[in-house]
Amino acid sequence: MAFGRGAKMDGRRPSSSSSSFCTTTTVVVFVALCLVGAWMMTSSTVFPLEISSNKKSVVKQQPAPVNFGASEDAASGNAGESSGKFEDTDNNDTTVPEESNNKEAPEEEKFTENMAEKPEEKEQEPPREREENKDMFDDANGKSEGRSDDVKNDNDDGDKSEEKKDDEITNESGDEKPDGERKDDREEKSEGDATQEEQPQIEEKVEESGEKKEQSSNSNEVFPDGAESELLKESNTQNGSFPTQAAESKNEKEVRASSKSSGDESSYSWKLCNSSASTDYIPCLDNEKAIKKLRSTKHYEHRERHCPEEPPTCLVPLPEGYKRPIEWPKSRDKVWYSNVPHTRLAEYKGHQNWVKVSGDYLLFPGGGTQFKNGALHYIDTIQQALPNIAWGKRSRVILDVGCGVASFGGYMFDRDVLTMSFAPKDEHEAQVQFALERGIPAISAVMGTKRLPYPSRVFDVIHCARCRVPWHIEGGMLLLELNRLLRPGGYFVWSATPVYQKLPEDVEIWNAMSALTKSMCWKMVNKTKDKLNQVGMAIYQKPMDNNCYEKRSENNPPLCKDSDDADAAWNVPLEACMHKLPAGPTVRGAKWPESWPQRLEKTPFWLNGSQVGVYGKPANEDFEADNAHWKRVVSKSYVNGMGIDWSKVRNVMDMRAVYGGFAAALRDQKVWVMNIVPIDSPDTLPIIYERGLFGMYHDWCESFSTYPRTYDLLHADHLFSKLKKRCKLMAVFAEVDRVLRPQGKLIVRDTADTINELESMAKSLKWEVRMTYTKGNEGLLCVEKSMWRPKELEAST
Numbered sequence: 001m002a003f004g005r006g007a008k009m010d011g012r013r014p015s016s017s018s019s020s021f022c023t024t025t026t027v028v029v030f031v032a033l034c035l036v037g038a039w040m041m042t043s044s045t046v047f048p049l050e051i052s053s054n055k056k057s058v059v060k061q062q063p064a065p066v067n068f069g070a071s072e073d074a075a076s077g078n079a080g081e082s083s084g085k086f087e088d089t090d091n092n093d094t095t096v097p098e099e100s101n102n103k104e105a106p107e108e109e110k111f112t113e114n115m116a117e118k119p120e121e122k123e124q125e126p127p128r129e130r131e132e133n134k135d136m137f138d139d140a141n142g143k144s145e146g147r148s149d150d151v152k153n154d155n156d157d158g159d160k161s162e163e164k165k166d167d168e169i170t171n172e173s174g175d176e177k178p179d180g181e182r183k184d185d186r187e188e189k190s191e192g193d194a195t196q197e198e199q200p201q202i203e204e205k206v207e208e209s210g211e212k213k214e215q216s217s218n219s220n221e222v223f224p225d226g227a228e229s230e231l232l233k234e235s236n237t238q239n240g241s242f243p244t245q246a247a248e249s250k251n252e253k254e255v256r257a258s259s260k261s262s263g264d265e266s267s268y269s270w271k272l273c274n275s276s277a278s279t280d281y282i283p284c285l286d287n288e289k290a291i292k293k294l295r296s297t298k299h300y301e302h303r304e305r306h307c308p309e310e311p312p313t314c315l316v317p318l319p320e321g322y323k324r325p326i327e328w329p330k331s332r333d334k335v336w337y338s339n340v341p342h343t344r345l346a347e348y349k350g351h352q353n354w355v356k357v358s359g360d361y362l363l364f365p366g367g368g369t370q371f372k373n374g375a376l377h378y379i380d381t382i383q384q385a386l387p388n389i390a391w392g393k394r395s396r397v398i399l400d401v402g403c404g405v406a407s408f409g410g411y412m413f414d415r416d417v418l419t420m421s422f423a424p425k426d427e428h429e430a431q432v433q434f435a436l437e438r439g440i441p442a443i444s445a446v447m448g449t450k451r452l453p454y455p456s457r458v459f460d461v462i463h464c465a466r467c468r469v470p471w472h473i474e475g476g477m478l479l480l481e482l483n484r485l486l487r488p489g490g491y492f493v494w495s496a497t498p499v500y501q502k503l504p505e506d507v508e509i510w511n512a513m514s515a516l517t518k519s520m521c522w523k524m525v526n527k528t529k530d531k532l533n534q535v536g537m538a539i540y541q542k543p544m545d546n547n548c549y550e551k552r553s554e555n556n557p558p559l560c561k562d563s564d565d566a567d568a569a570w571n572v573p574l575e576a577c578m579h580k581l582p583a584g585p586t587v588r589g590a591k592w593p594e595s596w597p598q599r600l601e602k603t604p605f606w607l608n609g610s611q612v613g614v615y616g617k618p619a620n621e622d623f624e625a626d627n628a629h630w631k632r633v634v635s636k637s638y639v640n641g642m643g644i645d646w647s648k649v650r651n652v653m654d655m656r657a658v659y660g661g662f663a664a665a666l667r668d669q670k671v672w673v674m675n676i677v678p679i680d681s682p683d684t685l686p687i688i689y690e691r692g693l694f695g696m697y698h699d700w701c702e703s704f705s706t707y708p709r710t711y712d713l714l715h716a717d718h719l720f721s722k723l724k725k726r727c728k729l730m731a732v733f734a735e736v737d738r739v740l741r742p743q744g745k746l747i748v749r750d751t752a753d754t755i756n757e758l759e760s761m762a763k764s765l766k767w768e769v770r771m772t773y774t775k776g777n778e779g780l781l782c783v784e785k786s787m788w789r790p791k792e793l794e795a796s797t
């Protein structure tokens with residue numbers, strides 16, 4: 001293997017552990033931007049000549065460096081242009097962007113203000129949930145889970161009050177509050193008639209006072225509705241104007257709290273993780289003990305997941321000087337240095353102008369490493385070479401292999417394309433951490449020995465730039481994994497030196513790739529150059545049907561066994577084979593999904609009434625009901641009723657997505673949503689992709705493959721009650737704490753006892769309880785993470 005994987009890997013991503021890797025690190029850094037996967041090596045191009053000499057030893061395998069160096073500087077110029085438009089994909093492009101267009105610094109402020117105002121303007125409606133759906137949901141949940149939704153309310157309220165919000169918002173948005181403190185709770189509850197507590201009120205109060213507590217609500221009322229009047233009342237009430245109710249609720253709470261032993265906040269004792277990864281600790285990727293025991297790292301095994309036997313319950317320390325992240329879209333161009341203080345990266349990149357330190361910021365001029373002259377130019381060049389790719393219409397969800405700091409994905413938002421980017425975890429490069437800090441979706445993953453955590457045939461396009469992944473070796477094992485993930489008729493865009501350079505090594509790889517892709521029935525649909533960015537690309541198309549497979553003279557690569565489930569992707573070893581394509585018109589993959597944005601709402605053609613949905617109805621009805629349910633909940637409750645300042649929310653995770661209804665309902669917000677389908681839930685992930693959303697499989701008894709402090713909002717619908725049967729809730733909560741940014745929110749809908757338990761846990765972490773509501777056996781909780789960290793270190797991690 002000319003390109004021994006091991007070698008490459010070492011060269012590039014070495015780092016984590018030893019100092020010896022310093023050199024490597026350097027290299028890595030440079031390369032980092034887009035390297036990805038284990039195998040991928042970026043083209044050497046990126047490196048500055050000087051540097052390359054230093055590292056050579058490590059780097060050797062890379063092809064001769066191409067120089068883009070000069071141009072990179074130039075890139076910054078371009079950056080300006082691009083910066084002009086920031087749009088979110090999720091949002092209607094047009095809408096959001098306008099505000100953002102101006103992006104000058106001042107704008108930020110403006111932007112913020114606007115956002116802040118928004119809420120005010122809108123009336124708050126209490127969150128309501130829907131009952132209608134109950135059945136469905138319940139089912140969905142499970143299966144046995146309760147039906148939370150129902151519980152909630154039907155009520156709508158009528159009025160909405162706006163007033164308080166301003167204050168709240170302002171304060172909220174403001175900065176960080178000391179976490180530690182809690183304020184007393186006030187309880188508001190209104191139980192009586194008016195009673196329903198309205199969430200808005202609560203929230204507001206909370207903010208004002210700091211903590212809120214809950215409500216109890218025994219009342220019949222549904223989840224909080226808010227009427228304006230009520231809000232007002234509540235405020236009055238808070239202080240005890242309505243002593244009776246307050247007292248009542250308070251008592252209740254106390255009673256409840258005391259009744260549950262597990263729920264007692266004093267029973268939790270949190271300590272700081274004592275890991276060498278310190279503030280960047282990812283338990284399943286930083287398991288040094290397990291990594292040391294690996295017999296080989298040739299296939300990047302050391303970058304794969306190795307979860308601790310006992311999931312940690314410690315808390316990850318906060319970097320010194322951590323600040324609330326800059327808001328999207330400004331964050332695409334700059335982030336706080338103190339939040340991702342990777343000096344080497346900054347230094348090295350500084351030379352190259354991909355990333356540079358400027359005052360308190362890290363800047364990403366010109367779209368990052370791979371595109372010295374602008375990622376958008378590159379993106380548009382792809383579409384010129386292949387108009388049928390139709391960004392934002394035919395092509396909506398794509399995979400970027402070896403994303404680096406994910407500039408490609410960041411700019412794809414401008415074309416209404418959602419990009420799942422991944423790169424191997426590397427302590428020194430921390431590329432994925434940069435991507436997420438910028439507000440661009442990415443996970444730490446590697447093309448090693450196992451399948452990537454996605455279902456088969458879901459990505460419209462797969463992209464790999466500066467991609468040094470040894471696709472052609474070992475029977476094409478890694479390229480065959482991409483083949484599994486690619487939708488029939490989908491495209492693979494490969495821009496790497498073998499496509500446009502003539503060095504002997506490049507030629508050799510090109511020839512091997514040509515033979516491999518041909519044997520896989522991939523058709524090269526164009527090969528072209530982005531002259532401005534000095535890269536060339538070859539675009540391949542996966543077949544739509546089995547004709548070509550059947551006509552091959554040699555069964556190589558072989559077809560997978562019929563028993564091989566192409567969607568099985570959790571810890572499933574890679575195998576060098578191809579799955580047969582769907583046969584028959586009613587099967588998923590038989591035809592291309594609707595174009596975006598129609599895809600979002602349309603029931604996938606392959607869901608029909610003869611299948612039973614997650615909630616027990618015919619699948620197509622189930623889908624529609626779920627969609628309607630979440631639209632209602634999100635617009636009434638989450639967006640308008642909880643006091644969340646959505647301008648501060650960018651990275652969102654639905655920890656237990658079913659059909660992606662929650663994510664779909666957030667489409668008008670400037671957010672992206674990572675939809676997680678837990679491994680023990682019905683596998684609805686293909687449906688999520690079919691509608692132009694994305695996500696992955698995960699087991700919440702283990703840590704998620706992301707850096708600490710990378711999400712602004714986590715949403716868990718009937719997840720924890722289910723999880724606590726399999727693993728320790730405290731460990732799951734520690735993971736939630738790890739993933740969530742300070743001042744990030746967690747919204748939970750679950751059984752009442754789980755809600756109570758989580759509330760106590762949140763309080764023991766000095767989080768602010770923004771809203772709690774329980775009724776019957778169902779409850780809703782909204783909490784905000786604080787900056788608080790324990791002082792004491794755990795013995796070892």
Ligand SMILES: *[C@@H]1O[C@H](CO)[C@@H](O)[C@H](O)[C@H]1NC(C)=O
Pocket residue numbers: 092093094095597
């Ligand atoms: C996007 O915004 C435009 C203009 O505001 C509107 O006409 C269009 O319907 C929106 N599209 C979607 C999908 O929201």
Ligand SMILES: *[C@@H]1O[C@H](CO)[C@@H](O)[C@H](O)[C@H]1NC(C)=O
Pocket residue numbers: 166167168170171208
């Ligand atoms: C925010 O809260 C502080 C104290 O809680 C208060 O003094 C200040 O006026 C509030 N700001 C706004 C804008 O309401």
Ligand SMILES: *[C@@H]1O[C@H](CO)[C@@H](O)[C@H](O)[C@H]1NC(C)=O
Pocket residue numbers: 238239240
């Ligand atoms: C609540 O009452 C206390 C004492 O009765 C008073 O000091 C405080 O200002 C009141 N708070 C509000 C918000 O009315």
Ligand SMILES: *[C@@H]1O[C@H](CO)[C@@H](O)[C@H](O)[C@H]1NC(C)=O
Pocket residue numbers: 384385386525526527528529
């Ligand atoms: C390939 O791309 C070039 C532009 O890069 C375009 O002019 C040409 O028509 C394309 N070829 C095909 C077959 O689409």
Ligand SMILES: *[C@@H]1O[C@H](CO)[C@@H](O)[C@H](O)[C@H]1NC(C)=O
Pocket residue numbers: 586587588606607608609610611
């Ligand atoms: C419904 O879907 C199933 C599974 O995709 C398929 O076998 C069946 O033919 C479909 N029925 C109709 C009427 O389309």
Ligand SMILES: *[C@@H]1O[C@H](CO)[C@@H](O)[C@H](O)[C@H]1NC(C)=O
Pocket residue numbers: 274793794795796797
């Ligand atoms: C933290 O871990 C290191 C190395 O495992 C250990 O030497 C040290 O004692 C630990 N610190 C504490 C406070 O236990």
